[in-house]
Amino acid sequence: MSAIRRLDTLDARFVEMLDALLAFESETDAKIETSVGDILARVRNEGDAAVIEYTRRFDQLDVDSMECLALPRTELEAALEGLPDEQREALRAAADRVRAYHERQPLESWRYTEPDGTMLGQKVTPLDRVGLYVPGGRASYPSSVLMNAIPAKVAGVRELIMVVPTPRGEKNPLVLAAAAITGVDRVFTIGGAQAVAALAYGTQTVPQVDKIVGPGNAYVAAAKRRVFGTVGIDMVAGPSEVLIISDGSGNPDWVAMDLFAQAEHDDLAQSILLCTDAAFLDAVAASIDRLLLQMPRRQTIETSLGNRGALIKVRNIEEACEIANRIAPEHLELSVSNAESLVDRIRHAGAIFIGHWSVEALGDYCAGPNHVLPTMRSARFSSPLGVYDFQKRTSLIQVSEAGARRLGRIASVLAHGEGLQAHARSAEYRVESE
Template sequence: MSKDELQPRRLVYGDKTFAQQLDHLLAWETVSDTTVQQIVTDIVEQVRTRGDAALLEYSNRFDGLSATEMSDVSLNKEQLANALENLPPEQRNALEVAAKRIRDYHEKQVQSDWSFTESDGTTLGQRITSLDRVGLYVPGGQAAYPSSVLMNAIPARVAGVEEVVMVVPASHGEVNELVLAAAALADVDKVFTIGGAQAVAALAYGTETVPAVDKIVGPGNIYVATAKRMVFGQVGIDMIAGPSEILVISDGKTNPDWVAMDLFSQAEHDEDAQAILISQDAAFLDAVQASMNKLLPAMERKEIIQASISGRGAFIHVPDLGRGLEVVNRVAPEHLELSVENPEAMLPHIRHAGAIFMGRYTAEALGDYCAGPNHVLPTSGTARFSSPLGVYDFQKRTSLINFSAKGASEAGKVASVLARGEGLTAHACSAEYRINK
């Protein structure tokens, strides 16, 4: 096999070192090194204290701009509408179909207020309110992501967010028209053509021009991720996203070309993306590897795919698909394809996955663009405790408590005992004042 051919590492379930090999394969450190930390700390502090001036300075330095005032990096709704209006019909139609499917799905997630009344007249409940303003970070590095605009902005709007502010880096002043058109379609209010840690800092603290937001969502590079972690607490964040991941578990009866291309679909994101295939059929693993080498030369991003597959990809041979599902739960993948005859039968055994694509015809790429569910998903094993981005990320839950006189008297007796047990006398007295003697 030549050095240019793909040869994913092979892991065999049951080998003595299988667990250690799997741990090594999955290891990913999302925490930046001290150099990146210091750079981001300086940027955040400068933008926090100097506002627009620092924002323009860093944008000119890092993105090759020549902006002298904030109007040079600001776009209004009319400019966004023009981008949408001038799209080729095929692209506009695709955006509109995707937007409708995403909106229809997320409208099902909207939560409502609820309450119940106890026998003594006490009412307890929950109130749902939306965030006032959110910031959307859209990457602008190796590729343009209009789909990310739709996936982040539409749930926010469905949730009732009043204002959506988008930042997108514009290398040398160039912004992808599809991204701007998607912003128009998703009803984004303000767009600033800035990126990096400086954009995150601006959204978190506000500047003379960029309004401070309540939450920042959207993926970015290590500097963006570090800045999001740094400003958390000042604002909310969605997650610290790692590289894209796909895990395909197959019974060996799917077209090998389909599976190979599904693996490529995530590997082409960047060199650190991870593509894993699990099967009980060793011959099928060989067939998919052959398909990968056959299909790779035609890929525009073949160097990235090659680096991803060689560096972090793997084929795992298991004795049966039941053992394969054990591995799935250990990996807790961002994207999981069940490329099998009866995917529904597997669902009860899957505990951890960001999104599950069921059956041979459900390519993960459909989820990236137009299936409807959100493509912002937990990575790096965080599907063990995290969920996809959704309407609920843009809404808050507030508890409602309304005691009747009788209810306050009875509950006050309980609170008094517990408060005095904790040594909190004022708590106890506050409750006791309302106890009927």
């Protein structure tokens, strides 16, 4: 039988057991933090020389200059043209869908004028330069290039710089092809905390960016946390998550495989099923046992399901929605017969997949919405990555003479109340001026 746990909301200890299941402490490893701190300091002080040294050490590349670590546009285009036709067309189709979705997102500038002639508004401008971190080696994800680069380009970011490690010189052609399709401006084959440092502080060759986006390992995550404030970051993501709500109307094999799709990411990924039908839970458990034997990543799936997975019997769909809002999952699948009716009941989720055919895996690659989503219950206050993450807002204030006299009196009273006399006098000058 599968090692995945079974829970029931009728159990008196259910809430306690659920909270224990959800608990995830992204503990900072002292050794990683120390190492990352040293790397950031060296790159900040020594620039290219430090980046080159760390690339030699960690990626086992025999290089002596940053020029060796920069990929020309021609190499990106060659990678695209060298793909099998099926892969190239799939990559283009996914990029087209992601772009079409994100082209609906940009924020627009606006302004309005009050009766006395005072104009107020908001100016929206794209970031000047963004750094995109892309994992390399075995964990190479061209889909991450699409999901991060396309909204940046739609926003109008002037320069997009991609960093991707190439351990022992291994370059993933799909990643390079994705960079070509999305219009990435410059690519450096560097990775780890040293790449984050180069983007955050700038070196003799790598220009400083305004924001760093993209996934990475524990060293990359630690580096992003540390440089936040010097530059912006997208988020520090936790393990991948899926929550499925079922009324027993679906196919148990489909549901089991949807749970696997998250569990295969890593041992810490979380896959949970909430279902009103005990017999369907039994059927899913049987599907898990049978289908697991076919999975190339069986060990990872088994560990993930055993550590953080659960099949949970709920009393009704209403209770399932309440639990879903408590969990605030990264991905939520509504695997029910009338899925659309539940959407308004869900307040907290990174992405909602509506109906039996809306499998989360499509969202990872080609549905269109961004797959960079809030994890670890942060969907309660956070949103998917989008074009708006690559735009900034500036307030516009143009006060007329009449407006200054009217607003000056209000400001004077409030400033005196706060004990800020210079603020008050600054406003009063405009009131008193003839």
